Amino acid sequence: MSFHRDERSGTNGGFPTSNGTHEGGVDRTDSFDNNLEESLAGSGPDSGKKFHEVFQLKHGLYADQAGANIIELVKSSGLDNAPTHSLFGVVNRILDESMDRKNGDISNHIAFILREVLQIIEQRMSVQVENFRNQSNLYRAREEKFNSRIKVLETLAKGTSEENEISVRNLQQIKSEKIRIEEKRKLGELNILKMRKEKDDAYAEVSSFKQEFEMTKSIYEKHCMQIEEETREAKLQLEKELKELECELDGSRKKVAQLEEFSESKYRRWKKKEIKYQRFVDFQFGALQDLRAASVLMKNEVLKTRRRHAEELNYLGGKLKGLVDAAQNYHAVLAENRRLYNEVQDLKGNIRVYCRIRPFLPGQSMKQTTIEYIGENGELVVANPTKNGKENHRLFKFNKVFGPAATQEDVFLDTQPLIRSVLDGYNVCIFAYGQTGSGKTYTMSGPSVMSQEDWGVNYRALNDLFQIAQSRGGSIIYEVAVQMVEIYNEQVRDLLSTDGPQKRLGIWSTAQPNGLAVPEASMHSVKTTADVLELMHIGLTNRAVGATALNERSSRSHSVLTVHVRGTDLETNAVLRGNLHLIDLAGSERVDRSEATGDRLREAQHINKSLSALGDVIFALAQKNSHVPYRNSKLTQVLQSSLGGQAKTLMFVQLNPDVDSYSETISTLKFAERVSGVELGAARSNKEGREVRELMEQVASLKDTIAKKDGEIERLLSVKPSANGDRRANGDRRLTSSLRYGSSSPRRHSIGTPQQPQRIAGSRISGMSDKAASDGDNCSEYSDKHSEAGSQQSVDEPKHQRELFYLPSKLSSKDIGPSVDDDVELLGLGDGDSEERLSDISDGGLSMGTETDGSVSSIVEYTLFPETTKPPEKSENSEKSIPPSKLPKPPQQKLLLQQTKTSRLTRSAPKISSSARKTVAGSSSSVKPTKRWQ
Numbered sequence: 021m022s023f024h025r026d027e028r029s030g031t032n033g034g035f036p037t038s039n040g041t042h043e044g045g046v047d048r049t050d051s052f053d054n055n056l057e058e059s060l061a062g063s064g065p066d067s068g069k070k071f072h073e074v075f076q077l078k079h080g081l082y083a084d085q086a087g088a089n090i091i092e093l094v095k096s097s098g099l100d101n102a103p104t105h106s107l108f109g110v111v112n113r114i115l116d117e118s119m120d121r122k123n124g125d126i127s128n129h130i131a132f133i134l135r136e137v138l139q140i141i142e143q144r145m146s147v148q149v150e151n152f153r154n155q156s157n158l159y160r161a162r163e164e165k166f167n168s169r170i171k172v173l174e175t176l177a178k179g180t181s182e183e184n185e186i187s188v189r190n191l192q193q194i195k196s197e198k199i200r201i202e203e204k205r206k207l208g209e210l211n212i213l214k215m216r217k218e219k220d221d222a223y224a225e226v227s228s229f230k231q232e233f234e235m236t237k238s239i240y241e242k243h244c245m246q247i248e249e250e251t252r253e254a255k256l257q258l259e260k261e262l263k264e265l266e267c268e269l270d271g272s273r274k275k276v277a278q279l280e281e282f283s284e285s286k287y288r289r290w291k292k293k294e295i296k297y298q299r300f301v302d303f304q305f306g307a308l309q310d311l312r313a314a315s316v317l318m319k320n321e322v323l324k325t326r327r328r329h330a331e332e333l334n335y336l337g338g339k340l341k342g343l344v345d346a347a348q349n350y351h352a353v354l355a356e357n358r359r360l361y362n363e364v365q366d367l368k369g370n371i372r373v374y375c376r377i378r379p380f381l382p383g384q385s386m387k388q389t390t391i392e393y394i395g396e397n398g399e400l401v402v403a404n405p406t407k408n409g410k411e412n413h414r415l416f417k418f419n420k421v422f423g424p425a426a427t428q429e430d431v432f433l434d435t436q437p438l439i440r441s442v443l444d445g446y447n448v449c450i451f452a453y454g455q456t457g458s459g460k461t462y463t464m465s466g467p468s469v470m471s472q473e474d475w476g477v478n479y480r481a482l483n484d485l486f487q488i489a490q491s492r493g494g495s496i497i498y499e500v501a502v503q504m505v506e507i508y509n510e511q512v513r514d515l516l517s518t519d520g521p522q523k524r525l526g527i528w529s530t531a532q533p534n535g536l537a538v539p540e541a542s543m544h545s546v547k548t549t550a551d552v553l554e555l556m557h558i559g560l561t562n563r564a565v566g567a568t569a570l571n572e573r574s575s576r577s578h579s580v581l582t583v584h585v586r587g588t589d590l591e592t593n594a595v596l597r598g599n600l601h602l603i604d605l606a607g608s609e610r611v612d613r614s615e616a617t618g619d620r621l622r623e624a625q626h627i628n629k630s631l632s633a634l635g636d637v638i639f640a641l642a643q644k645n646s647h648v649p650y651r652n653s654k655l656t657q658v659l660q661s662s663l664g665g666q667a668k669t670l671m672f673v674q675l676n677p678d679v680d681s682y683s684e685t686i687s688t689l690k691f692a693e694r695v696s697g698v699e700l701g702a703a704r705s706n707k708e709g710r711e712v713r714e715l716m717e718q719v720a721s722l723k724d725t726i727a728k729k730d731g732e733i734e735r736l737l738s739v740k741p742s743a744n745g746d747r748r749a750n751g752d753r754r755l756t757s758s759l760r761y762g763s764s765s766p767r768r769h770s771i772g773t774p775q776q777p778q779r780i781a782g783s784r785i786s787g788m789s790d791k792a793a794s795d796g797d798n799c800s801e802y803s804d805k806h807s808e809a810g811s812q813q814s815v816d817e818p819k820h821q822r823e824l825f826y827l828p829s830k831l832s833s834k835d836i837g838p839s840v841d842d843d844v845e846l847l848g849l850g851d852g853d854s855e856e857r858l859s860d861i862s863d864g865g866l867s868m869g870t871e872t873d874g875s876v877s878s879i880v881e882y883t884l885f886p887e888t889t890k891p892p893e894k895s896e897n898s899e900k901s902i903p904p905s906k907l908p909k910p911p912q913q914k915l916l917l918q919q920t921k922t923s924r925l926t927r928s929a930p931k932i933s934s935s936a937r938k939t940v941a942g943s944s945s946s947v948k949p950t951k952r953w954q
């Protein structure tokens with residue numbers, strides 16, 4: 021549907037203009053459009069404006085073409101002024117688009133526009149109809165007017181013909197005019213009809229618009245309702261949330277209120293405090309002022325006091341200097357004390373032999389004892405109760421003899437001094453020797469570690485060591501570590517190894533200054549006795565034990581516990597190193613008596629061999645041999661650092677009093693007797709320091725001087741003519757002897773100095789065993805010389821039975837008397853060669869004191885100690901030797917003092933003084949060579 025101009029006629033249908041005149045042509049057509057536009061505009065500028073405003077408000081929402089057109093239209097002329105056909109065009113487009121889109125939102129606005137457009141069209145239509153009605157009335161009025169004129173004119177015509185003719189012409193004109201108007205009227209009516217039709221069509225179209233609009237509206241309303249519903253729900257939700265928020269807000273408000281209240285109260289409190297502090301500060305300030313004043317006073321006072329103190333300090337300084345000097349002296353005195361202490365130990369002898377007799381064990385009460393007498397000063401008389409005869413009794417002398425009743429403590433009391441020496445930097449070796457079951461383990465370890473009373477030397481020694489170390493803590497800091505090894509079948513095993521004693525260990529070939537003979541053996545630092553107990557428990561558990569006929573749990577190995585002590589002097593930083601070897605030797609019984617065979621026999625052979633080597637070493641040391649056969653057994657290798665001129669040695673000789681063990685007892689005692697006669701030289705502390713070096717140098721120069729003088733004397737003596745007679749020669753020799761061994765000369769020599777031995781070659785010198793002969797080239801060389809010397813000196817004994825005698829240091833030829841001089845001469849003491857010969861006594865000249873009949877095994881022939889050897893006693897007991905009248909009188913007067921019978925020294929000096937007797941006392945009372953020495 022569209023409104024459009026009649027282009028063909030170019031008219032607007034002949035409608036009258038608004039001013040009531042009939043205007044033809046173009047003007048009238050334009051006036052229709054103008055009227056229509058006017059009518060649109062006439063519907064009210066307000067409505068157009070309103071419409072325009074609505075679009076102004078909403079135009080942002082219309083992005084479609086229709087909206088754009090409308091906007092364009094409204095912008096250009098306003099809706100009210102828009103031509104009707106434009107309006108219809110707009111309406112058409114809107115409807116087309118709304119049909120396509122079905123958009124509720126757009127339809128709403130379109131509906132609004134359509135309503136506006138339709139209202140405008142209706143208004144225009146009604147205006148048009150009104151116009152047409154007015155025009156029709158106007159035409160009717162004109163028609164009536166013309167009709168009245170006609171009547172007038174007809175009247176006039178009748179009056180005059182001329183006038184008539186004019187009137188007729190006018191009339192004709194009027195009639196033609198009338199016809200023309202009539203035509204126009206008819207055309208107008210036709211136009212009206214046409215317009216009415218158009219109007220009906222427009223109405224129909226509008227109604228369809230309305231329907232569509234209603235539909236769209238209902239959809240839109242539904243949509244709106246839905247939106248409203250959603251909005252309501254959202255609103256409810258929001259209200260709910262709002263309420264919650266309000267609740268929270270209330271809570272927060274309350275909290276804030278509380279906080280505010282709290283902070284308010286705090287603020288009040290702080291305020292109060294501030295006031296209080298302010299007062300306090302004011303008060304303090306006041307006090308400070310007072311103090312300042314007081315401090316000024318004090319300062320003055322202090323200055324005065326300082327001056328006074330300085331004076332006093334000067335005074336005290338003077339006094340303190342005296343004290344420091346005294347303290348230094350104190351240290352010197354302490355050192356001197358220690359030196360003297362060790363000197364006393366030295367004087368007691370660096371090798372000591374204690375004999376301990378085991379009591380009979382439960383069940384042995386009926387047994388006969390071999391112990392006849394135990395003297396106070398170390399005498400021991402043994403006898404075989406099954407045999408009679410005076411010669412059956414034998415007297416031995418040791419440093420100490422502990423009877424069966426002696427307790428562990430008694431034994432340790434005499435051992436204790438050596439422990440202190442370890443802390444002074446000496447090497448100490450304590451070992452127990454004796455046949456199986458004689459109590460070696462009992463003495464060294466004790467029967468049980470549970471009670472302190474039972475503790476043996478080992479535990480007590482270490483306990484003591486810790487105590488002394490602790491008491492010296494102020495001046496010397498000690499570190500103690502232990503190693504424990506076992507020598508079994510000539511194999512060294514670590515008893516404290518965590519892997520058990522399986523691993524064989526190597527040992528140093530030469531003695532190490534740190535005493536570490538077995539470097540591979542694990543070293544365990546110990547701080548308390550408890551540590552030691554724990555370690556020794558492990559060690560004893562690991563120790564190899566085997567069963568023998570003599571002792572069910574007899575140890576068949578040597579166990580060596582080595583305690584390494586390192587002390588650092590806090591004042592001088594000097595380092596002291598001492599080692600303590602505690603050895604529980606394997607049983608020394610004869611192989612044949614132990615009924616050993618197979619493995620046991622092999623064990624026994626190894627044990628015998630190592631004990632024999634021990635004896636060899638001790639005696640090689642005694643003789644100051646240049647070669648000491650340490651390497652002949654693992655035992656001597658391990659003990660090397662503690663068996664020598666620099667060490668102190670203590671041997672426990674363990675005896676089984678049972679008569680069945682008599683021969684073992686004798687054998688053991690002979691070995692011990694031999695050892696007790698050995699002088700190893702003065703022990704030397706392992707103290708590293710300038711002092712020691714200086715002393716060494718001093719000693720060396722002294723030694724040179726003495727050697728020179730000795731040489732001179734020898735030379736003088738040798739040039740003296742023998743014609744001076746024996747007596748004179750004797751006198752010279754006496755002089756020599758006196759020079760050499762005079763009572764004023766010290767018996768022991770200074771630290772580590774290889775001294776000329778103070779000894780006399782005896783009439784019998786022990787032979788050398790096969791084993792010993794094999795002890796290196798040196799040994800054989802020495803043995804040859806030795807044999808030669810022996811052959812020269814032996815007078816009434818077989819060549820192979822040679823003996824070595826020692827003259828006590830304080831025993832001068834003068835003391836002994838002429839007869840002793842004779843002996844000295846006889847023994848070749850005055851002969852320069854004698855020294856050499858003495859030192860030539862081979863390493864192998866000694867052996868363990870095991871007796872054997874030689875029938876069991878050639879290995880046991882290592883028993884090399886000659887029974888006839890008579891070493892002099894060298895300990896302090898020498899000086900306290902028993903006078904003949906006080907010699908022990910064993911019960912039943914069984915003891916026969918036969919020593920003079922076989923001892924050359926005593927035999928040739930029957931009236932020898934007590935000091936000479938002590939030599940005798942130190943040897944066995946009965947001397948009889950056995951086939952072993954052949």
Ligand SMILES: Nc1ncnc2c1ncn2[C@@H]1O[C@H](COP(=O)(O)OP(=O)(O)OP(=O)(O)O)[C@@H](O)[C@H]1O
Pocket residue numbers: 377378379381424454455456457458459460461462463467571573574575576605606607674
């Ligand atoms: N002085 C003593 N007092 C009491 N009992 C002792 C004493 N000496 C040793 N015994 C006991 O004698 C027995 C043997 O002692 P022990 O085992 O010490 O001998 P051993 O010489 O070490 O033997 P082995 O050579 O087999 O090791 C043990 O039962 C021990 O308790």
